[in-house]
Each structure stands twice: as C-alpha cells, then as structure tokens.
Amino acid sequence: MEFTSAEVFAQQVLNGLSNGMIIALIALGYTMVYGIIELINWAHGDLFMLGGFLALTILGALGLEEASGPMAVVAVLVILAASAGFCGTLNVLADRIAYRPLRRAPKVSLLVTAIGVSFIFVNLGLFWGGVPMEVFSGGIAAAAPKDFPALVPSRNLLGTDDGVGFTLRDLLVVVVTLPLMLGLWWLVARTRLGKAMRATAQNPTAARLMGIDVDRVIGSTFFLGGALAGFASVVYALYNNTIGFQMGYRAGMDAFTAAVLGGIGSLPGAVLGGLLIGLIRAMSDQYLEARWTNALVFAILILILVFRPSGLLGMKQREKV
Amino acid sequence: MSEAPVLLELRQIRAGYGPVDVLFGISLEVRRGEIVCLIGANGAGKSSTLMCISRINPIRGGSIWFDGADVTAERADRLVPRGLAQVPEGRRIFPRLTVLENLEMGAYCRSDADGIARDLEGVFRMFPVLRERTAQLGGTLSGGEQQMLAIGRALMGSPRLLMMDEPSMGIAPILVSRIFEAIAELRDRGMTILLVEQNARAALRLSDRGYVLETGRIILSDTGASLLASPKVREAYLGE
Numbered sequence: 001m002e003f004t005s006a007e008v009f010a011q012q013v014l015n016g017l018s019n020g021m022i023i024a025l026i027a028l029g030y031t032m033v034y035g036i037i038e039l040i041n042w043a044h045g046d047l048f049m050l051g052g053f054l055a056l057t058i059l060g061a062l063g064l065e066e067a068s069g070p071m072a073v074v075a076v077l078v079i080l081a082a083s084a085g086f087c088g089t090l091n092v093l094a095d096r097i098a099y100r101p102l103r104r105a106p107k108v109s110l111l112v113t114a115i116g117v118s119f120i121f122v123n124l125g126l127f128w129g130g131v132p133m134e135v136f137s138g139g140i141a142a143a144a145p146k147d148f149p150a151l152v153p154s155r156n157l158l159g160t161d162d163g164v165g166f167t168l169r170d171l172l173v174v175v176v177t178l179p180l181m182l183g184l185w186w187l188v189a190r191t192r193l194g195k196a197m198r199a200t201a202q203n204p205t206a207a208r209l210m211g212i213d214v215d216r217v218i219g220s221t222f223f224l225g226g227a228l229a230g231f232a233s234v235v236y237a238l239y240n241n242t243i244g245f246q247m248g249y250r251a252g253m254d255a256f257t258a259a260v261l262g263g264i265g266s267l268p269g270a271v272l273g274g275l276l277i278g279l280i281r282a283m284s285d286q287y288l289e290a291r292w293t294n295a296l297v298f299a300i301l302i303l304i305l306v307f308r309p310s311g312l313l314g315m316k317q318r319e320k321v
Numbered sequence: 322m323s324e325a326p327v328l329l330e331l332r333q334i335r336a337g338y339g340p341v342d343v344l345f346g347i348s349l350e351v352r353r354g355e356i357v358c359l360i361g362a363n364g365a366g367k368s369s370t371l372m373c374i375s376r377i378n379p380i381r382g383g384s385i386w387f388d389g390a391d392v393t394a395e396r397a398d399r400l401v402p403r404g405l406a407q408v409p410e411g412r413r414i415f416p417r418l419t420v421l422e423n424l425e426m427g428a429y430c431r432s433d434a435d436g437i438a439r440d441l442e443g444v445f446r447m448f449p450v451l452r453e454r455t456a457q458l459g460g461t462l463s464g465g466e467q468q469m470l471a472i473g474r475a476l477m478g479s480p481r482l483l484m485m486d487e488p489s490m491g492i493a494p495i496l497v498s499r500i501f502e503a504i505a506e507l508r509d510r511g512m513t514i515l516l517v518e519q520n521a522r523a524a525l526r527l528s529d530r531g532y533v534l535e536t537g538r539i540i541l542s543d544t545g546a547s548l549l550a551s552p553k554v555r556e557a558y559l560g561e
Contacts, residue, residue, distance in 0.1 A: 192429070195418065195422055195425065195426060196426070196429065198415070198417065198418060198422075199415050199418060199426050202415045202416060202417055202418065203413050203414075203415055203416075205377055205409070205413060206409065206413035206414070206415065207426075208375075208377060208397040208398055209375060209377070209397070209401070209406075209407050209409060209413070210401065210426045210427060210429045210430075210474070210478070211398045211399075211400075211401025211402055211429050211430035211478065212398055212426075212429055213396075213398045214398070
C-alpha cells in the first residue's frame with residue numbers, strides 16, 4: 001500500500017517528535033550545567049554514549065538480551081536505573097576531578113578540559129565495545145555499531161501495519177521522557193535543592209553567604225544532568241536497536257544545537273529546542289536528503305550563534321554582577 | 322556595654338589579591354549587643370574585611386574567633402548556621418528568584434518552620450513593601466527595595482551577628498533614612514551589628530564604637546561619639 005503525502009508528513013512529525021524528546025533529554029543536561037557554571041560540557045554526548053554501553057553490558061551479564069513480556073519490562077527498568085545512576089555518578093566524578101579545580105580559572109580552560117574528558121569517554125567507549133586489538137589498527141570494525149537487543153517491539157499501536165505508525169517504541173519514549181521533564185521542572189521550581197541551584201547560578205557568592213554548599217549544589221546539577229543522559233541513552237538504544245562508540249558526537253551536537261536554539265541555560269528552551277531539532281531532522285531526511293541533515297543542523301547552530309545567541313527562550317542579556 | 326562577652330574577634334588578619342596585599346593585620350572585636358562601624362576611604366579594605374570574616378575571600382594570616390571558637394579555617398557555608406550573616410556590598414540579591422524565594426534562601430540553613438514563619442512576619446513588618454511584592458522577581462525591585470530585601474534575607478537566617486556593607490549606597494535619599502531607621506530598630510532589639518558605611522556621620526551616630534581603616538590598617542578606634550568629635554575624623558571622613 002502506498003502512503004499518501006499527508007500520511008508521510010504525519011509519520012515524519014511523529015518520528016521527529018520521538019527523536020526530539022530524546023534530544024531534549026540530552027539537551028537538558030547541557031543547559032543545566034551551562035546554567036550553573038557556564039561550561040559547555042563537551043563530554044556530555046559521550047557520557048550519553050557510555051550509558052548505552054553500560055546498558056548493553058548489563059543485559060549481557062544478566063542474560064536478558066532475549067527477554068520478552070514482563071521480563072522485558074523488568075530488563076528495561078533495570079537498564080534505565082543503572083544507566084541513569086552510572087552516567088550521573090560519572091558526571092559528578094568528572095566535575096570533582098576535572099572541573100572543580102578550575103572554578104576560578106578562565107572559562108576557556110574549563111571548555112578545553114571538557115574536550116579532554118570527551119576524548120577519554122570516547123576511547124573508553126571504543127574499548128568497551130569489545131574491539132580486538134588487532135582490529136583496532138584496522139579501523140573499520142572498531143567503528144562498527146553494536147546491535148542493541150530489541151526488548152521493545154516496534155509494534156504499531158494504531159492497529160494496522162500500514163498507514164501512520166505510532167509504535168510501542170514511540171510510547172516508550174513518551175513514557176520515559178515526559179515524567180522526567182515534569183519531574184525536573186518540579187525539582188527546579190519547587191524544591192529546596194532546585195532553589196539552591198537557581199540561587200547558585202544567579203549569584204554564587206550570595207549563595208555561599210546564605211550557607212549554601214555551592215560545590216555540592218554544582219555536584220547535584222552534574223548528577224541530574226548526567227542521569228538524564230543515562231535515561232536518554234537507554235531510550236535511544238531501544239528505539240534504534242543500535243549503539244556505537246561515536247554516537248555521542250552526533251547526539252551531542254544535536255542536543256547542543258537544541259540547547260542553543262532554545263536559549264542555553266533555559267530548561268523549557270532545551271525541550272523546545274530538542275523537539276524542533278527532531279522535527280527539522282525528520283523533515284530534512286524526508287524532503288531534502290538524509291545526507292544534508294547534519295549540515296542543516298550545523299547551519300542552524302551557526303545562524304543562531306550569529307543572529308540570536310540568546311536563543312528562542314533565553315534571556316536577552318546576561319545578568320552578572 | 323563593654324562588659325558584654327565578645328562575639329567576634331579578628332586577630333591580625335592579613336589578606337590580599339594576587340601579589341597585592343589589602344589588609345595588613347586587622348584586629349577588632351564586636352561584643353554582644355553592640356553596633357560597631359568600620360569607616361574609611363574607598364579601597365581602605367572595609368569590604369575586604371567583611372568578605373574575609375565571611376570566608377569568601379582567602380586569608381593570608383591571623384585568626385578569626387566567633388563566639389569563643391576559632392573559625393579561621395571554617396568554610397563560608399558553615400559560618401551561616403553558626404549565626405553569621407552578611408548583607409553584601411551591591412546587595413547581591415537573586416534577580417530571577419521571587420522576593421519570597423530570596424527570603425527563603427536566607428533561611429536555607431534552618432529547619433524550624435515556626436521560627437522561619439515568625440521571622441518572615443518580622444521582615445514584612447519592618448519592610449511592608451516586601452509583603453506587597455512577594456511574587457515579584459528580585460531583579461525588578463528598585464535599588465532601595467533590593468536593599469531592604471537583602472537586609473530581610475540576611476535576617477531570615479536568624480543571625481547572631483549581622484554584617485552590613487554600605488547599606489545606604491546607591492539608593493534614593495528617602496530610602497536611606499528608612500534603612501538607617503531599620504538599623505536603629507535592630508539595635509533596639511539587641512541585634513549585634515558590624516556596619517561598613519560611607520555615610521560616616523550617620524553610621525557613627527548609630528554606633529557604640531567605631532574603627533577607622535586606612536589602606537588596610539586600623540588607625541583609630543573609639544566610641545562612636547568620640548570618633549564623631551575627633552578632629553582627625555571630622556577632617557578626613559566627615560568633610561569638615
């Protein structure tokens with residue numbers, strides 16, 4: 001059966017929104033860390049990638065690759081929790097070891113350090129992927145993506161096999177990402193930690209004068225941002241059935257562009273930016289050509305940085321005392 | 322008054338930025354229930370002294386004692402629950418937190434809900450304008466209102482020593498007198514205050530004692546009244 005052009009469009013909107021929700025989850029981690037210490041966390045996409053490898057390793061160790069039915073649900077919950085905890089902890093460690101000693105250093109030192117951390121993560125992923133050393137110099141096999149178990153079938157929930165598909169995997173994306181976003185909003189807006197995070201972002205010296213342990217609040221921010229990347233990695237892997245050690249670069253680029261598009265430092269901006277980038281990617285894949293999609297995303301990044309660096313929802317000018 | 326126990330004592334505090342020394346051995350004390358003011362020209366080291374006491378600025382030598390304990394090595398955030406609060410120069414309110422959230426941050430280290438509610442009511446009684454603006458963002462207040470917010474925020478920590486850095490700077494004259502009234506009110510309630518002020522006359526009138534700072538050294542200390550009468554102070558700091 002042929003798709004009508006309206007169906008194709010609707011399908012691409014759905015695809016775009018699903019991918020956009022995943023991008024948004026990653027973008028939130030960029031924007032939170034930027035908001036509190038003005039660091040473009042270059043390693044964030046690669047942290048996301050490591051979350052995927054951890055999930056794969058855990059499924060292998062527990063023999064859950066073929067799980068179906070209730071066991072598949074358990075398996076998904078286990079890897080979601082494990083990857084979130086792992087990525088959160090790793091992000092806190094990166095802050096403790098690499099970024100905290102540079103609190104008073106120029107921001108560019110911080111950025112270069114983050115690029116270094118990114119290299120470390122990428123290489124960790126490369127070896128974690130199980131590359132035999134003799135293949136390593138060969139290159140191609142090393143870069144090969146790994147299959148990720150299809151724990152969530154791509155069954156269309158709209159009933160038919162043809163026509164527009166909203167699959168179980170799309171549902172998974174919504175069920176995981178939406179509560180996380182609402183939870184994060186609640187935490188930042190309402191809780192003591194959230195208020196301390198905002199206070200620290202707005203005036204760290206005043207925050208210390210209030211008795212806020214600024215380093216702990218920054219550490220918590222790294223943990224939350226990292227945990228979101230961990231959740232995103234599992235959803236991504238289940239959605240796409242494949243992970244690779246270099247997937248952090250593209251995901252990171254998309255998410256960073258999303259954060260900048262929405263207004264870096266703004267949480268609603270990161271979500272809006274993520275959804276827009278997801279939609280733009282889907283439309284470009286469909287109506288332009290897939291090979292132009294990355295170029296289009298980079299072009300958007302450059303255009304925003306040149307013409308509207310504060311993004312769609314960002315503040316017009318920075319308030320720094 | 323001088324019989325009251327010492328709450329804060331600085332012994333030979335030295336501090337600086339990079340290669341530059343700013344404080345060359347500051348020694349002073351504040352007794353419980355006193356208002357003590359630090360006066361001196363711009364750059365004399367008044368703000369640096371307060372920032373050293375709050376442990377925001379690093380110290381190069383000397384020691385700080387608070388309520389009988391050596392707190393020289395204490396971290397900034399640990400001093401607040403001990404009862405030390407500062408209204409910093411330039412107010413440093415949180416511009417994108419609401420007025421109420423700003424006040425809540427002042428009580429960050431406390432868990433006594435009843436006491437917090439009582440102190441919030443006290444702040445609103447002292448500065449009624451803040452009650453009308455609880456939901457407004459701090460950054461949208463006028464300079465004088467921000468100063469009131471900064472004072473209220475510090476009071477929300479239920480401090481035993483309140484340090485205020487230039488509370489009258491950069492605000493409308495009508496509000497300056499309101500700020501000084503508030504300081505007098507706090508004094509009458511028995512609050513211990515260490516006050517840094519450019520408006521030396523008004524500050525000395527309110528103060529039990531004062532110290533005169535000149536290029537990082539204390540050159541004079543006496544009761545507020547004696548300093549007001551001192552020819553040297555009158556000439557150098559009161560513009561006579």
